[in-house]
Amino acid sequence: MDHKYVVNPMPKQINDEVRELLSTVETATIGHFRFWGFCDREIRPMLRGKHVVGTAVTLGIPGPDSTLLHHAAGLLRPGDILLVDRLGDNTYACWGGGVTAAVKASGATAGIVDGPTTDLAELEESDFPIWSRGIASITTRMYDLGGRMNVPVSIGGVVVHPGDVILADESGVLVLPLAEAEQEARRALDLQAKLHVHEAALRRGEFKLGAHTGASDLVKQSLAP
Structure with a gap:
């Protein structure tokens, strides 16, 4: 049976050692010696001065619909970073003030959207770290079109697996497989x-x-x- 929704178990979270090592690492430093894992530079921080490290929780939702995003907000844990694959859409803003409030209340670390967000003033007021492709006025609705959670997704041209290590700052977003994160952080x-x-x-x-x-x-x- 083909289900509209796939919601896989939450990934194992990254360990404290890796999180601590990356806590002062800049994405641009790793960019001196690594070529892959960097998301499209059009995915930019909505807030200045943010530097985050966390566990990738992945979501894929179709253009005008954000039903699964609202559900996913209630599953997030402290230390998670929610990455939203918009399946190529760059018109509808799936993330605004309401989603920010819900995700922040979960204790999650940040949100990264491969598409636009909205409610810039509310995003700034929340002080919650968000990366996206900019701001849009047309928003998603509860169309119940389906979606996938905790499956491999594409964020800015990079394949992201649930449980990957995410490092994001003012210079961009970097995705690191857990097996490589400690070595790259020390380097x-x-x-x-x-x-x-x-x-x-x-x-x-x-x-x-x-x-x-x-x-x-x-x-x-x-x-x-």
Whole structure:
């Protein structure tokens, strides 16, 4: 029998060690050495200054309908991040002030929507971290069209599995398989420490950026007669 709705069990949450390691890692630091797992840059933070780490809970709902989203809001746990695949729709806003209030009340960490949101003033007032493709006026309704929860979804061109590690900040959204998250976090923390030292030295005028990176040598070699 083909059910309109599929609601799979909630995924195992990420462990405290991984959460702590990533708590000070910037997505852009990992972007120095990793190419995959970064969502389309059009999925942007609706609030400034937010940095979140959490467990991926996934949802796929069709364009004008948000029935399953309202149900899912009641299943979320502290530490979860709800990622909503809009199945290619970029017209209907499924997430606004009411959904924000419900998701925030669950203790969940954040919401990420591959489509527009609405009620910007209410989102800002809630201080709840949201990433989306912007703001729209046309909203979803209770059309009961169906949906899927805790299945693989597509968010900004990235396949997200329930239980994946989500890191999101002002620079974007990164999806990491749990098996890779600790290694990538430690590598990023080491790189961040080195970058902070180098940037401090640059501000003091101790060396030129091109000399340090080798860029100046490459340019000079090309210009040499």
